[in-house]
Amino acid sequence: MSGIESLQKSFELYFNHRHFPLHPKSLYDPLEEFLTNSGKRIRPILCLMGNELFGEIHDDAYHLAAAVELFHNFSLVHDDIMDKAPLRRGKPTVHSVHGEPTALLGGDAMLVVAYDYVNKISSSYLKDVLRLFNKTAKEVCEGQQLDMDFESIDHVNMEDYLEMIGQKTSVLLAASLQMGAIVGGASEGNQQLMYEFGRNLGIAFQIQDDYLDAFGDPEKFGKQVGGDIKSNKKTFLMIHALETASGDQLEKLEKAIKENPENKVEQVLEVFKVCGIDSWADELKEQYLQKALQNLDDIAVSKIRKEPLHALANFLITRDK
Amino acid sequence: MSGIESLQKSFELYFNHRHFPLHPKSLYDPLEEFLTNSGKRIRPILCLMGNELFGEIHDDAYHLAAAVELFHNFSLVHDDIMDKAPLRRGKPTVHSVHGEPTALLGGDAMLVVAYDYVNKISSSYLKDVLRLFNKTAKEVCEGQQLDMDFESIDHVNMEDYLEMIGQKTSVLLAASLQMGAIVGGASEGNQQLMYEFGRNLGIAFQIQDDYLDAFGDPEKFGKQVGGDIKSNKKTFLMIHALETASGDQLEKLEKAIKENPENKVEQVLEVFKVCGIDSWADELKEQYLQKALQNLDDIAVSKIRKEPLHALANFLITRDK
Numbered sequence: 198m199s200g201i202e203s204l205q206k207s208f209e210l211y212f213n214h215r216h217f218p219l220h221p222k223s224l225y226d227p228l229e230e231f232l233t234n235s236g237k238r239i240r241p242i243l244c245l246m247g248n249e250l251f252g253e254i255h256d257d258a259y260h261l262a263a264a265v266e267l268f269h270n271f272s273l274v275h276d277d278i279m280d281k282a283p284l285r286r287g288k289p290t291v292h293s294v295h296g297e298p299t300a301l302l303g304g305d306a307m308l309v310v311a312y313d314y315v316n317k318i319s320s321s322y323l324k325d326v327l328r329l330f331n332k333t334a335k336e337v338c339e340g341q342q343l344d345m346d347f348e349s350i351d352h353v354n355m356e357d358y359l360e361m362i363g364q365k366t367s368v369l370l371a372a373s374l375q376m377g378a379i380v381g382g383a384s385e386g387n388q389q390l391m392y393e394f395g396r397n398l399g400i401a402f403q404i405q406d407d408y409l410d411a412f413g414d415p416e417k418f419g420k421q422v423g424g425d426i427k428s429n430k431k432t433f434l435m436i437h438a439l440e441t442a443s444g445d446q447l448e449k450l451e452k453a454i455k456e457n458p459e460n461k462v463e464q465v466l467e468v469f470k471v472c473g474i475d476s477w478a479d480e481l482k483e484q485y486l487q488k489a490l491q492n493l494d495d496i497a498v499s500k501i502r503k504e505p506l507h508a509l510a511n512f513l514i515t516r517d518k
Numbered sequence: 519m520s521g522i523e524s525l526q527k528s529f530e531l532y533f534n535h536r537h538f539p540l541h542p543k544s545l546y547d548p549l550e551e552f553l554t555n556s557g558k559r560i561r562p563i564l565c566l567m568g569n570e571l572f573g574e575i576h577d578d579a580y581h582l583a584a585a586v587e588l589f590h591n592f593s594l595v596h597d598d599i600m601d602k603a604p605l606r607r608g609k610p611t612v613h614s615v616h617g618e619p620t621a622l623l624g625g626d627a628m629l630v631v632a633y634d635y636v637n638k639i640s641s642s643y644l645k646d647v648l649r650l651f652n653k654t655a656k657e658v659c660e661g662q663q664l665d666m667d668f669e670s671i672d673h674v675n676m677e678d679y680l681e682m683i684g685q686k687t688s689v690l691l692a693a694s695l696q697m698g699a700i701v702g703g704a705s706e707g708n709q710q711l712m713y714e715f716g717r718n719l720g721i722a723f724q725i726q727d728d729y730l731d732a733f734g735d736p737e738k739f740g741k742q743v744g745g746d747i748k749s750n751k752k753t754f755l756m757i758h759a760l761e762t763a764s765g766d767q768l769e770k771l772e773k774a775i776k777e778n779p780e781n782k783v784e785q786v787l788e789v790f791k792v793c794g795i796d797s798w799a800d801e802l803k804e805q806y807l808q809k810a811l812q813n814l815d816d817i818a819v820s821k822i823r824k825e826p827l828h829a830l831a832n833f834l835i836t837r838d839k
Binding site: 279298304327335339344346 | 539541542544596599600617618619620622623625626627629630631633634636637641644645649652655656659662663664666667691701
């Protein structure tokens with residue numbers, strides 16, 4: 198059983214090479230550079246753990262770990278164009294340095310190279326993995342489209358928000374785990390539980406992210422608190438507040454959203470606290486985490502094999518990070 | 519053996535249904551609409567003919583015909599964003615009606631659905647087809663990038679131009695034929711000849727396209743003659759003219775390009791004629807066509823099976839259309 202750090206290291210050993218042809222440099226070099234400005238490699242680690250839960254890690258799991266990492270980065274490059282974002286992981290985005298056409302085309306090429314990695318796996322798993330990969334890729338596109346659609350809607354209900362955020366962020370985590378499970382030889386039932394574990398964990402993680410943006414300790418959180426509130430972003434907290442606040446509190450909330458006063462963050466946080474949005478969010482996160490852990494418990498392998506995934510869930514879902 | 523029209527009809531029967539989920543409509547409906555505004559379906563026909571050269575048309579060839587058609591349309595949607603084109607096939611482009619973010623994301627989803635069709639084929643061919651599909655997809659991206667890079671370069675040499683135009687337009691024709699050949703059970707050698715036939719035919723077609731833009735009969739050509747010259751587009755003709763003209767002619771040509779006079783098209787055409795660019799282009803087209811037909815001749819199947827591909831080559835490469 199391998200821990201997070203050890204898997205991170207072995208993935209980097211596998212992944213740390215050139216992924217694209219040398220020519221044309223104008224297309225491929227920006228992509229290589231973007232990939233080295235790495236994130237935490239959460240999805241590859243999930244893929245490797247999804248395999249190791251059922252058996253020794255197979256080369257195929259590394260190929261798929263690379264595929265999901267490339268897919269994730271493709272979606273970031275394209276999302277940044279759509280959101281007109283100047284920065285990503287503290288560095289200028291691909292389109293802001295190399296122009297939108299190259300970022301668009303580069304994203305396309307990165308998606309194709311993700312499929313190249315998928316095609317490296319054993320033929321016997323290829324059809325199933327490709328089906329899951331395609332389904333997930335479509336869902337991620339759908340999530341992004343819904344997210345953009347929501348920007349022009351005043352009131353988004355919780356059901357629609359859950360669908361959007363599930364597709365935009367959770368399905369890729371879930372699919373990473375399931376792909377690992379597939380090449381690890383898991384039964385269909387265990388694969389499904391692995392997927393549900395990832396989906397519920399992803400939602401718990403998103404609730405925590407929304408919570409920390411509002412109530413986190415700025416020093417531990419590592420970024421300014423209240424960013425979502427300032428930009429009127431739809432979050433679990435805001436949607437629930439708009440659905441449950443009434444009377445003066447609702448009026449205060451709607452006024453703050455509409456008028457963007459200087460002390461908007463304080464005003465909104467006051468409403469959140471009066472309406473108990475903080476404890477509600479904490480409970481909701483806990484519910485999804487427990488669902489995820491139940492999915493993990495239900496998988497028919499020995500408890501000791503599950504330890505790395507327990508540790509990863511704890512690593513992702515902590516109260517103050 | 520089926521002719522062009524009969525294959526066109528049977529492809530439409532297979533292809534004429536909804537390809538995308540119903541929800542979210544904002545993402546998928548623009549794509550469905552774009553697909554019904556169809557072109558000539560040349561690539562699907564090539565795929566079906568590539569199969570039928572070697573045996574009865576298999577369902578897999580229809581799946582791959584749909585995959586190449588979706589891939590082609592994905593590339594059009596994204597190219598139109600990059601080129602900021604307002605019209606495609608006489609109708610407003612996806613991004614000009616639905617906005618760039620939806621067109622970008624819709625193109626991504628269309629590429630993924632192309633892979634869904636690839637995944638419908640028999641497992642025994644999947645790895646080979648996916649390898650060819652990915653290789654081709656990367657080359658098409660590279661061709662588009664080189665084309666954009668060339669816009670900011672004054673002098674492009676013929677070798678670089680040939681590489682660009684081959685990747686941007688010919689490799690998908692070649693791969694369509696080869697994919698058909700693969701699922702038709704062709705040997706590797708015959709597959710390769712099928713590919714080369716498509717690649718050479720594609721280049722002959724592009725030379726003809728450039729030729730007709732300069733020297734075509736406007737009534738038969740169906741669009742204004744001289745469009746490429748007006749927009750300073752790099753074409754076979756212009757690159758060869760810049761490489762071969764000298765003295766007064768070169769001066770006249772460079773002046774026309776630089777100063778964009780009212781009678782630019784006439785001026786440039788005069789240089790083309792004095793330097794014999796028209797007959798050079800006609801000969802070059804003929805050379806590539808003959809190479810293509812030689813590739814077809816070299817394929818080890820009976821002559822009668824090759825008739826539809828001969829007819830298609832004639833349909834694509836005619837002197838005045």
